[in-house]
Amino acid sequence: xDTVPTPDHDCRPKRCAIVHFGVGGFHRAHQAxxxxxxxxxxxxxxxxxxxxxVGVRPADAAMRDALVPQDGLYTLTLKHPDGQVETSVLGxxxxxxxxxxxxxxVIERLAAGETRIVSLTVTEGGYNFSPSTGEFDLTNPDIVAxxxxxxxxxxxxxxxxxxxxxxxxxxxxxxxxxxxxxxAGNGHVARATFLAYARAKDPQLADWITEHTRFxxxxxxxxxxxxxxxxxxxVFARTGIDDRWPVxxxxxxxxxxxxxxxxxxxxxxxxxxxxxxxxxPYELMKLRLLxxxxxxxxxxxxxxxYRYVHEATADPLITELLxxxxxxxxxxTLAPVPGVDLDSYTETxxxxxxxxxxxxxxxxxxxxxxxRIPKWLVPVIRDRLAAGGDVPLAAAVVASWTRYAEAVDxxxxxxxxxxxxxxxxxxxxxxxxxxxxxxxxxxxLFGDLAGEERFTKxxxxxxxxxxxxxxxxxxxxxxx
Numbered sequence: 001x002d003t004v005p006t007p008d009h010d011c012r013p014k015r016c017a018i019v020h021f022g023v024g025g026f027h028r029a030h031q032a033x034x035x036x037x038x039x040x041x042x043x044x045x046x047x048x049x050x051x052x053x054v055g056v057r058p059a060d061a062a063m064r065d066a067l068v069p070q071d072g073l074y075t076l077t078l079k080h081p082d083g084q085v086e087t088s089v090l091g092x093x094x095x096x097x098x099x100x101x102x103x104x105x106v107i108e109r110l111a112a113g114e115t116r117i118v119s120l121t122v123t124e125g126g127y128n129f130s131p132s133t134g135e136f137d138l139t140n141p142d143i144v145a146x147x148x149x150x151x152x153x154x155x156x157x158x159x160x161x162x163x164x165x166x167x168x169x170x171x172x173x174x175x176x177x178x179x180x181x182x183x184a185g186n187g188h189v190a191r192a193t194f195l196a197y198a199r200a201k202d203p204q205l206a207d208w209i210t211e212h213t214r215f216x217x218x219x220x221x222x223x224x225x226x227x228x229x230x231x232x233x234x235v236f237a238r239t240g241i242d243d244r245w246p247v248x249x250x251x252x253x254x255x256x257x258x259x260x261x262x263x264x265x266x267x268x269x270x271x272x273x274x275x276x277x278x279x280x281p282y283e284l285m286k287l288r289l290l291x292x293x294x295x296x297x298x299x300x301x302x303x304x305x306y307r308y309v310h311e312a313t314a315d316p317l318i319t320e321l322l323x324x325x326x327x328x329x330x331x332x333t334l335a336p337v338p339g340v341d342l343d344s345y346t347e348t349x350x351x352x353x354x355x356x357x358x359x360x361x362x363x364x365x366x367x368x369x370x371x372r373i374p375k376w377l378v379p380v381i382r383d384r385l386a387a388g389g390d391v392p393l394a395a396a397v398v399a400s401w402t403r404y405a406e407a408v409d410x411x412x413x414x415x416x417x418x419x420x421x422x423x424x425x426x427x428x429x430x431x432x433x434x435x436x437x438x439x440x441x442x443x444x445l446f447g448d449l450a451g452e453e454r455f456t457k458x459x460x461x462x463x464x465x466x467x468x469x470x471x472x473x474x475x476x477x478x479x480x
Contacts, residue, residue, distance in 0.1 A: 007091030013050025079357035110163030136196035299400035303471035
Protein backbone atom coordinates (compact mmCIF):
# COMPACT_ATOMS: atom_id res chain seq x y z
CA UNK A 1 0.00 0.00 0.00
CA ASP A 2 1.04 3.60 -0.59
CA THR A 3 2.55 5.53 2.30
CA VAL A 4 0.31 8.54 2.93
CA PRO A 5 1.44 11.83 4.51
CA THR A 6 -0.74 12.40 7.58
CA PRO A 7 -0.79 15.44 9.88
CA ASP A 8 0.78 14.85 13.28
CA HIS A 9 -1.82 15.27 16.02
CA ASP A 10 0.34 17.85 17.79
CA CYS A 11 0.60 19.89 14.57
CA ARG A 12 -3.13 20.25 14.04
CA PRO A 13 -4.66 23.67 14.79
CA LYS A 14 -5.56 24.43 18.39
CA ARG A 15 -8.10 27.15 17.52
CA CYS A 16 -10.28 28.17 14.59
CA ALA A 17 -9.46 31.71 13.52
CA ILE A 18 -11.16 31.00 10.17
CA VAL A 19 -14.84 30.19 9.67
CA HIS A 20 -15.57 29.02 6.14
CA PHE A 21 -18.95 28.92 4.39
CA GLY A 22 -19.24 26.40 1.53
CA VAL A 23 -16.99 23.45 2.35
CA GLY A 24 -16.85 21.51 -0.90
CA GLY A 25 -14.21 19.85 -3.01
CA PHE A 26 -12.62 23.09 -4.16
CA HIS A 27 -12.23 24.59 -0.69
CA ARG A 28 -10.68 21.38 0.61
CA ALA A 29 -8.31 21.11 -2.38
CA HIS A 30 -7.33 24.76 -2.27
CA GLN A 31 -7.67 27.09 0.74
CA ALA A 32 -7.65 24.27 3.31
CA UNK A 33 -4.70 22.68 1.51
CA UNK A 34 -2.65 25.89 1.81
CA UNK A 35 -3.46 26.09 5.54
CA UNK A 36 -2.42 22.46 5.89
CA UNK A 37 0.89 23.30 4.19
CA UNK A 38 1.38 26.16 6.61
CA UNK A 39 0.67 23.94 9.62
CA UNK A 40 3.26 21.46 8.42
CA UNK A 41 5.82 24.20 7.79
CA UNK A 42 5.32 26.29 10.92
CA UNK A 43 3.00 24.51 13.40
CA UNK A 44 3.68 26.92 16.26
CA UNK A 45 2.73 30.13 14.45
CA UNK A 46 -0.06 28.48 12.46
CA UNK A 47 -1.74 26.89 15.47
CA UNK A 48 -4.53 29.52 15.60
CA UNK A 49 -5.42 29.26 11.95
CA UNK A 50 -7.68 26.24 11.97
CA UNK A 51 -10.86 26.17 9.89
CA UNK A 52 -14.39 25.71 11.17
CA UNK A 53 -16.56 24.81 8.20
CA VAL A 54 -20.20 25.91 8.03
CA GLY A 55 -22.97 24.50 5.87
CA VAL A 56 -26.12 26.51 5.21
CA ARG A 57 -28.02 24.62 2.50
CA PRO A 58 -29.90 21.36 3.18
CA ALA A 59 -27.47 19.56 0.84
CA ASP A 60 -24.60 20.53 3.17
CA ALA A 61 -25.78 17.97 5.71
CA ALA A 62 -23.90 15.37 3.67
CA MET A 63 -20.60 17.18 4.29
CA ARG A 64 -21.39 17.32 8.00
CA ASP A 65 -21.99 13.58 7.99
CA ALA A 66 -18.68 12.99 6.20
CA LEU A 67 -16.37 15.33 8.12
CA VAL A 68 -17.63 15.26 11.71
CA PRO A 69 -17.04 11.51 12.26
CA GLN A 70 -13.54 11.93 10.76
CA ASP A 71 -12.62 14.86 13.05
CA GLY A 72 -12.38 17.06 9.95
CA LEU A 73 -9.71 14.88 8.33
CA TYR A 74 -10.00 13.91 4.67
CA THR A 75 -7.85 12.77 1.78
CA LEU A 76 -6.70 14.87 -1.16
CA THR A 77 -5.58 12.92 -4.23
CA LEU A 78 -3.58 14.70 -6.93
CA LYS A 79 -3.55 13.08 -10.36
CA HIS A 80 -0.76 13.99 -12.77
CA PRO A 81 -1.02 13.81 -16.57
CA ASP A 82 1.63 11.05 -16.64
CA GLY A 83 -0.47 8.82 -14.39
CA GLN A 84 1.35 9.55 -11.14
CA VAL A 85 -1.00 9.67 -8.14
CA GLU A 86 -0.38 11.33 -4.77
CA THR A 87 -2.72 11.01 -1.79
CA SER A 88 -2.33 12.83 1.52
CA VAL A 89 -4.47 13.37 4.61
CA LEU A 90 -5.21 17.03 5.38
CA GLY A 91 -5.98 18.37 8.83
CA UNK A 92 -6.65 22.13 8.66
CA UNK A 93 -10.43 21.66 9.04
CA UNK A 94 -11.00 20.99 12.73
CA UNK A 95 -14.74 21.58 13.13
CA UNK A 96 -17.91 21.64 11.02
CA UNK A 97 -21.24 23.22 11.91
CA UNK A 98 -24.48 22.72 10.01
CA UNK A 99 -26.39 25.97 10.46
CA UNK A 100 -29.94 24.51 10.21
CA UNK A 101 -29.09 22.28 13.19
CA UNK A 102 -28.18 25.22 15.45
CA UNK A 103 -28.02 28.73 13.92
CA UNK A 104 -27.20 30.27 17.29
CA UNK A 105 -24.08 28.15 17.63
CA VAL A 106 -22.88 29.32 14.20
CA ILE A 107 -23.53 32.98 15.05
CA GLU A 108 -21.64 32.70 18.33
CA ARG A 109 -18.71 31.01 16.59
CA LEU A 110 -18.61 33.92 14.14
CA ALA A 111 -18.96 36.46 16.95
CA ALA A 112 -16.21 34.87 19.06
CA GLY A 113 -13.09 36.99 19.49
CA GLU A 114 -10.83 34.24 18.12
CA THR A 115 -12.58 34.36 14.71
CA ARG A 116 -10.50 36.64 12.51
CA ILE A 117 -11.46 35.63 8.95
CA VAL A 118 -14.79 34.52 7.50
CA SER A 119 -14.15 32.99 4.09
CA LEU A 120 -16.57 31.98 1.36
CA THR A 121 -16.85 29.55 -1.52
CA VAL A 122 -20.59 29.81 -2.06
CA THR A 123 -20.44 29.80 -5.92
CA GLU A 124 -21.27 32.72 -8.17
CA GLY A 125 -24.99 32.43 -7.46
CA GLY A 126 -24.50 32.52 -3.70
CA TYR A 127 -24.01 36.29 -3.67
CA ASN A 128 -27.64 36.89 -4.65
CA PHE A 129 -27.09 39.68 -7.18
CA SER A 130 -28.15 40.33 -10.75
CA PRO A 131 -25.32 39.60 -13.20
CA SER A 132 -26.42 42.44 -15.46
CA THR A 133 -27.15 45.18 -12.89
CA GLY A 134 -25.05 44.02 -9.95
CA GLU A 135 -27.96 44.84 -7.63
CA PHE A 136 -28.58 42.69 -4.54
CA ASP A 137 -31.89 40.81 -4.77
CA LEU A 138 -33.93 41.89 -1.78
CA THR A 139 -36.94 39.96 -3.11
CA ASN A 140 -35.30 36.57 -2.65
CA PRO A 141 -37.67 34.71 -0.25
CA ASP A 142 -34.82 33.59 2.00
CA ILE A 143 -33.53 37.16 2.24
CA VAL A 144 -37.04 38.46 2.91
CA ALA A 145 -37.38 35.94 5.74
CA UNK A 146 -34.03 36.89 7.27
CA UNK A 147 -34.87 40.60 7.13
CA UNK A 148 -38.11 40.17 9.07
CA UNK A 149 -38.17 41.21 12.72
CA UNK A 150 -36.87 38.59 15.19
CA UNK A 151 -35.97 36.20 12.35
CA UNK A 152 -33.62 33.31 13.06
CA UNK A 153 -31.02 33.77 10.30
CA UNK A 154 -30.81 31.03 7.69
CA UNK A 155 -28.68 32.63 4.96
CA UNK A 156 -24.98 33.41 4.99
CA UNK A 157 -25.93 37.10 4.87
CA UNK A 158 -28.18 36.81 7.91
CA UNK A 159 -25.71 34.77 9.94
CA UNK A 160 -22.66 36.92 9.19
CA UNK A 161 -24.49 40.23 9.68
CA UNK A 162 -25.94 39.17 13.00
CA UNK A 163 -22.46 38.09 14.15
CA UNK A 164 -21.04 41.47 13.12
CA UNK A 165 -23.79 43.22 15.09
CA UNK A 166 -22.82 41.24 18.19
CA UNK A 167 -19.15 42.00 17.72
CA UNK A 168 -19.90 45.71 17.42
CA UNK A 169 -22.09 45.65 20.53
CA UNK A 170 -19.43 43.73 22.47
CA UNK A 171 -16.66 46.10 21.45
CA UNK A 172 -14.84 43.49 19.35
CA UNK A 173 -13.02 44.15 16.10
CA UNK A 174 -14.63 43.10 12.84
CA UNK A 175 -13.38 39.94 11.20
CA UNK A 176 -12.30 40.02 7.53
CA UNK A 177 -14.75 38.65 4.95
CA UNK A 178 -12.67 36.83 2.32
CA UNK A 179 -14.35 35.62 -0.86
CA UNK A 180 -12.65 32.75 -2.68
CA UNK A 181 -15.21 32.45 -5.49
CA UNK A 182 -14.68 32.78 -9.23
CA UNK A 183 -16.08 36.27 -9.65
CA ALA A 184 -14.26 39.31 -10.98
CA GLY A 185 -13.64 41.60 -8.01
CA ASN A 186 -14.95 38.95 -5.62
CA GLY A 187 -14.04 41.09 -2.60
CA HIS A 188 -15.88 44.07 -4.05
CA VAL A 189 -18.90 41.84 -4.78
CA ALA A 190 -18.88 40.45 -1.25
CA ARG A 191 -18.63 43.95 0.19
CA ALA A 192 -21.50 45.26 -1.96
CA THR A 193 -23.83 42.35 -1.26
CA PHE A 194 -23.21 42.10 2.49
CA LEU A 195 -23.57 45.86 2.85
CA ALA A 196 -26.79 45.84 0.84
CA TYR A 197 -28.22 43.22 3.17
CA ALA A 198 -26.94 45.00 6.29
CA ARG A 199 -28.32 48.35 5.15
CA ALA A 200 -31.75 46.78 4.65
CA LYS A 201 -31.51 45.20 8.11
CA ASP A 202 -29.86 47.96 10.14
CA PRO A 203 -28.45 51.10 8.46
CA GLN A 204 -26.29 52.00 11.47
CA LEU A 205 -24.73 48.54 11.45
CA ALA A 206 -24.05 48.95 7.72
CA ASP A 207 -22.16 52.15 8.51
CA TRP A 208 -20.07 50.27 11.11
CA ILE A 209 -19.30 47.48 8.61
CA THR A 210 -18.33 50.06 6.00
CA GLU A 211 -15.79 51.54 8.40
CA HIS A 212 -14.41 48.39 10.04
CA THR A 213 -14.80 45.30 7.81
CA ARG A 214 -12.26 44.43 5.12
CA PHE A 215 -13.17 42.48 1.98
CA UNK A 216 -9.95 41.45 0.16
CA UNK A 217 -10.07 40.39 -3.47
CA UNK A 218 -8.56 37.06 -4.47
CA UNK A 219 -7.92 34.85 -7.46
CA UNK A 220 -8.10 31.10 -6.95
CA UNK A 221 -7.27 28.33 -9.38
CA UNK A 222 -7.22 24.56 -9.22
CA UNK A 223 -9.31 22.22 -11.38
CA UNK A 224 -11.26 20.17 -8.86
CA UNK A 225 -13.91 17.92 -10.37
CA UNK A 226 -16.79 16.51 -8.40
CA UNK A 227 -15.67 13.45 -6.45
CA UNK A 228 -16.24 10.44 -8.73
CA UNK A 229 -18.13 7.53 -7.10
CA UNK A 230 -15.18 5.17 -7.45
CA UNK A 231 -12.64 7.42 -5.71
CA UNK A 232 -13.45 6.24 -2.19
CA UNK A 233 -12.76 2.60 -3.10
CA UNK A 234 -9.67 3.60 -5.08
CA VAL A 235 -8.18 5.53 -2.14
CA PHE A 236 -8.95 2.64 0.22
CA ALA A 237 -7.33 0.09 -2.11
CA ARG A 238 -4.14 2.15 -2.44
CA THR A 239 -3.82 3.49 1.11
CA GLY A 240 -6.08 1.52 3.44
CA ILE A 241 -7.87 4.78 4.38
CA ASP A 242 -11.66 4.77 4.21
CA ASP A 243 -12.58 8.41 3.59
CA ARG A 244 -16.30 9.16 3.47
CA TRP A 245 -15.78 12.05 1.01
CA PRO A 246 -12.33 12.17 -0.62
CA VAL A 247 -11.22 14.97 -2.93
CA UNK A 248 -9.39 14.71 -6.27
CA UNK A 249 -7.64 17.58 -8.04
CA UNK A 250 -4.98 18.45 -10.57
CA UNK A 251 -1.41 19.18 -9.36
CA UNK A 252 -1.54 22.83 -10.49
CA UNK A 253 -2.70 25.35 -7.92
CA UNK A 254 -2.62 29.14 -7.66
CA UNK A 255 -3.90 31.68 -5.15
CA UNK A 256 -3.39 35.43 -5.55
CA UNK A 257 -4.61 37.38 -2.53
CA UNK A 258 -4.94 41.08 -1.78
CA UNK A 259 -3.21 42.04 1.46
CA UNK A 260 -6.23 43.70 3.13
CA UNK A 261 -7.14 42.16 6.49
CA UNK A 262 -8.64 43.77 9.59
CA UNK A 263 -7.36 41.26 12.19
CA UNK A 264 -4.24 39.85 10.60
CA UNK A 265 -3.80 36.77 8.44
CA UNK A 266 -1.76 33.56 8.29
CA UNK A 267 1.67 33.73 6.63
CA UNK A 268 0.36 32.25 3.41
CA UNK A 269 3.15 33.78 1.32
CA UNK A 270 5.49 31.18 2.88
CA UNK A 271 3.54 28.33 1.27
CA UNK A 272 3.11 29.62 -2.28
CA UNK A 273 0.29 32.19 -2.09
CA UNK A 274 0.98 35.39 -4.04
CA UNK A 275 0.19 38.32 -1.72
CA UNK A 276 -0.30 41.44 -3.85
CA UNK A 277 -1.66 44.97 -3.72
CA UNK A 278 -3.93 44.52 -6.76
CA UNK A 279 -5.48 41.18 -7.74
CA UNK A 280 -7.36 42.53 -10.77
CA PRO A 281 -4.91 41.58 -13.57
CA TYR A 282 -4.59 38.02 -12.26
CA GLU A 283 -8.28 37.42 -11.70
CA LEU A 284 -9.26 38.74 -15.15
CA MET A 285 -6.60 36.52 -16.72
CA LYS A 286 -8.05 33.49 -15.00
CA LEU A 287 -11.75 34.32 -15.45
CA ARG A 288 -11.46 35.32 -19.12
CA LEU A 289 -9.03 32.60 -20.21
CA LEU A 290 -9.50 29.55 -17.98
CA UNK A 291 -13.13 29.93 -16.91
CA UNK A 292 -14.39 31.35 -20.19
CA UNK A 293 -12.23 28.75 -21.96
CA UNK A 294 -14.12 26.04 -20.11
CA UNK A 295 -17.35 27.55 -21.44
CA UNK A 296 -15.94 27.61 -24.97
CA UNK A 297 -15.13 23.92 -24.66
CA UNK A 298 -18.10 22.48 -22.84
CA UNK A 299 -21.17 23.12 -25.03
CA UNK A 300 -19.44 22.42 -28.31
CA UNK A 301 -17.78 19.41 -26.68
CA UNK A 302 -21.06 18.01 -25.38
CA UNK A 303 -22.86 18.50 -28.69
CA UNK A 304 -19.94 16.76 -30.46
CA UNK A 305 -20.49 13.73 -28.25
CA TYR A 306 -17.76 14.14 -25.64
CA ARG A 307 -18.48 13.63 -21.95
CA TYR A 308 -15.05 14.26 -20.41
CA VAL A 309 -12.98 17.42 -20.68
CA HIS A 310 -9.76 15.62 -21.63
CA GLU A 311 -11.54 13.79 -24.46
CA ALA A 312 -12.84 17.04 -25.91
CA THR A 313 -9.44 18.72 -25.52
CA ALA A 314 -7.85 15.91 -27.53
CA ASP A 315 -9.99 16.94 -30.53
CA PRO A 316 -7.93 19.33 -32.73
CA LEU A 317 -11.02 21.45 -33.44
CA ILE A 318 -11.64 22.05 -29.73
CA THR A 319 -7.97 22.78 -29.08
CA GLU A 320 -7.89 25.28 -31.94
CA LEU A 321 -11.08 26.94 -30.67
CA LEU A 322 -9.52 27.32 -27.23
CA UNK A 323 -6.22 28.67 -28.54
CA UNK A 324 -7.87 31.16 -30.89
CA UNK A 325 -10.47 32.35 -28.39
CA UNK A 326 -7.80 32.96 -25.77
CA UNK A 327 -5.34 34.70 -28.08
CA UNK A 328 -7.72 36.65 -30.33
CA UNK A 329 -10.64 37.60 -28.07
CA UNK A 330 -9.86 36.91 -24.41
CA UNK A 331 -6.30 38.24 -24.18
CA UNK A 332 -6.91 41.59 -25.92
CA THR A 333 -9.25 42.52 -23.04
CA LEU A 334 -6.56 41.96 -20.39
CA ALA A 335 -4.18 44.44 -18.81
CA PRO A 336 -0.54 43.34 -18.37
CA VAL A 337 -0.24 40.61 -15.74
CA PRO A 338 2.93 41.10 -13.66
CA GLY A 339 5.22 38.09 -13.77
CA VAL A 340 3.06 36.05 -16.16
CA ASP A 341 3.92 35.02 -19.74
CA LEU A 342 0.47 34.80 -21.32
CA ASP A 343 1.65 32.61 -24.21
CA SER A 344 2.96 30.09 -21.72
CA TYR A 345 -0.15 30.46 -19.55
CA THR A 346 -2.42 29.69 -22.52
CA GLU A 347 -0.52 26.52 -23.40
CA THR A 348 -0.49 25.48 -19.74
CA UNK A 349 -4.27 25.85 -19.62
CA UNK A 350 -4.77 23.63 -22.65
CA UNK A 351 -2.41 21.03 -21.16
CA UNK A 352 -4.36 21.14 -17.88
CA UNK A 353 -7.68 20.71 -19.68
CA UNK A 354 -6.19 17.66 -21.41
CA UNK A 355 -5.13 15.86 -18.20
CA UNK A 356 -6.79 12.44 -18.60
CA UNK A 357 -6.17 11.46 -14.99
CA UNK A 358 -8.55 14.09 -13.63
CA UNK A 359 -11.55 12.83 -15.65
CA UNK A 360 -13.34 16.16 -15.23
CA UNK A 361 -16.81 15.94 -16.71
CA UNK A 362 -18.20 18.25 -19.34
CA UNK A 363 -21.51 18.15 -17.48
CA UNK A 364 -19.82 19.90 -14.52
CA UNK A 365 -18.64 22.73 -16.78
CA UNK A 366 -22.09 23.06 -18.39
CA UNK A 367 -24.01 23.45 -15.14
CA UNK A 368 -25.05 26.80 -13.66
CA UNK A 369 -24.35 28.53 -16.98
CA UNK A 370 -26.64 31.44 -16.12
CA UNK A 371 -24.22 32.31 -13.29
CA ARG A 372 -21.08 31.71 -15.33
CA ILE A 373 -21.52 33.06 -18.86
CA PRO A 374 -22.64 36.55 -17.70
CA LYS A 375 -19.61 36.86 -15.40
CA TRP A 376 -16.91 35.18 -17.49
CA LEU A 377 -17.73 35.57 -21.19
CA VAL A 378 -20.18 38.46 -21.54
CA PRO A 379 -17.60 40.96 -20.15
CA VAL A 380 -15.14 39.82 -22.83
CA ILE A 381 -17.75 40.46 -25.52
CA ARG A 382 -18.58 43.89 -24.14
CA ASP A 383 -14.94 44.94 -23.85
CA ARG A 384 -14.11 43.70 -27.35
CA LEU A 385 -17.06 45.55 -28.87
CA ALA A 386 -16.23 48.73 -26.92
CA ALA A 387 -12.69 48.60 -28.31
CA GLY A 388 -13.97 48.15 -31.88
CA GLY A 389 -13.05 44.45 -32.03
CA ASP A 390 -14.95 41.46 -33.36
CA VAL A 391 -16.32 38.51 -31.37
CA PRO A 392 -17.00 35.63 -33.80
CA LEU A 393 -15.71 32.98 -31.39
CA ALA A 394 -17.33 34.30 -28.21
CA ALA A 395 -20.61 34.78 -30.10
CA ALA A 396 -20.39 31.17 -31.32
CA VAL A 397 -19.87 29.99 -27.74
CA VAL A 398 -23.08 31.77 -26.71
CA ALA A 399 -24.79 30.12 -29.70
CA SER A 400 -23.52 26.72 -28.53
CA TRP A 401 -24.99 27.41 -25.09
CA THR A 402 -28.31 28.31 -26.74
CA ARG A 403 -28.29 25.06 -28.72
CA TYR A 404 -27.35 23.06 -25.60
CA ALA A 405 -30.13 24.76 -23.60
CA GLU A 406 -32.72 23.39 -26.02
CA ALA A 407 -32.24 20.24 -23.90
CA VAL A 408 -32.16 17.89 -26.90
CA ASP A 409 -28.92 16.84 -28.59
CA UNK A 410 -28.21 16.23 -32.27
CA UNK A 411 -29.46 12.64 -31.99
CA UNK A 412 -32.73 13.58 -30.36
CA UNK A 413 -31.62 12.47 -26.89
CA UNK A 414 -32.44 14.53 -23.82
CA UNK A 415 -29.84 16.91 -22.39
CA UNK A 416 -30.20 17.41 -18.64
CA UNK A 417 -29.78 21.16 -18.17
CA UNK A 418 -28.61 21.81 -14.61
CA UNK A 419 -29.12 25.48 -13.83
CA UNK A 420 -31.13 27.58 -11.37
CA UNK A 421 -32.90 29.06 -14.41
CA UNK A 422 -33.18 25.80 -16.34
CA UNK A 423 -36.88 26.01 -17.19
CA UNK A 424 -36.56 29.63 -18.30
CA UNK A 425 -33.46 28.92 -20.40
CA UNK A 426 -35.01 25.92 -22.12
CA UNK A 427 -38.13 27.91 -23.04
CA UNK A 428 -36.07 30.79 -24.42
CA UNK A 429 -33.71 28.51 -26.35
CA UNK A 430 -36.58 26.66 -28.01
CA UNK A 431 -38.43 29.90 -28.73
CA UNK A 432 -35.34 31.20 -30.51
CA UNK A 433 -36.10 28.79 -33.38
CA UNK A 434 -38.93 31.13 -34.37
CA UNK A 435 -37.75 34.30 -32.57
CA UNK A 436 -34.02 34.22 -33.33
CA UNK A 437 -32.89 36.61 -30.59
CA UNK A 438 -35.19 35.28 -27.85
CA UNK A 439 -32.36 33.64 -25.88
CA UNK A 440 -29.99 36.61 -25.82
CA UNK A 441 -32.73 39.17 -25.23
CA UNK A 442 -32.72 38.36 -21.50
CA UNK A 443 -31.23 41.59 -20.17
CA UNK A 444 -30.51 40.05 -16.78
CA LEU A 445 -28.04 37.70 -18.50
CA PHE A 446 -26.86 39.64 -21.55
CA GLY A 447 -27.64 43.30 -20.93
CA ASP A 448 -28.12 45.05 -24.27
CA LEU A 449 -26.14 42.60 -26.44
CA ALA A 450 -29.27 41.68 -28.42
CA GLY A 451 -29.08 45.18 -29.89
CA GLU A 452 -25.40 44.92 -30.91
CA GLU A 453 -25.22 43.80 -34.54
CA ARG A 454 -21.50 42.96 -34.28
CA PHE A 455 -22.52 40.34 -31.72
CA THR A 456 -25.88 39.20 -33.09
CA LYS A 457 -24.67 38.66 -36.65
CA UNK A 458 -22.01 36.01 -35.79
CA UNK A 459 -24.26 34.64 -33.04
CA UNK A 460 -27.18 34.00 -35.39
CA UNK A 461 -24.90 32.59 -38.09
CA UNK A 462 -23.38 30.11 -35.65
CA UNK A 463 -26.75 29.16 -34.17
CA UNK A 464 -28.24 28.53 -37.61
CA UNK A 465 -25.25 26.39 -38.53
CA UNK A 466 -25.43 24.42 -35.27
CA UNK A 467 -29.03 23.49 -36.05
CA UNK A 468 -28.46 22.83 -39.75
CA UNK A 469 -24.98 21.28 -39.85
CA UNK A 470 -24.25 20.15 -36.30
CA UNK A 471 -21.55 21.17 -33.86
CA UNK A 472 -18.55 19.57 -35.57
CA UNK A 473 -19.17 21.07 -39.00
CA UNK A 474 -20.06 24.43 -37.45
CA UNK A 475 -16.81 24.52 -35.55
CA UNK A 476 -14.81 23.42 -38.59
CA UNK A 477 -16.39 26.18 -40.65
CA UNK A 478 -15.84 28.75 -37.95
CA UNK A 479 -12.14 27.93 -37.73
CA UNK A 480 -11.53 27.47 -41.46
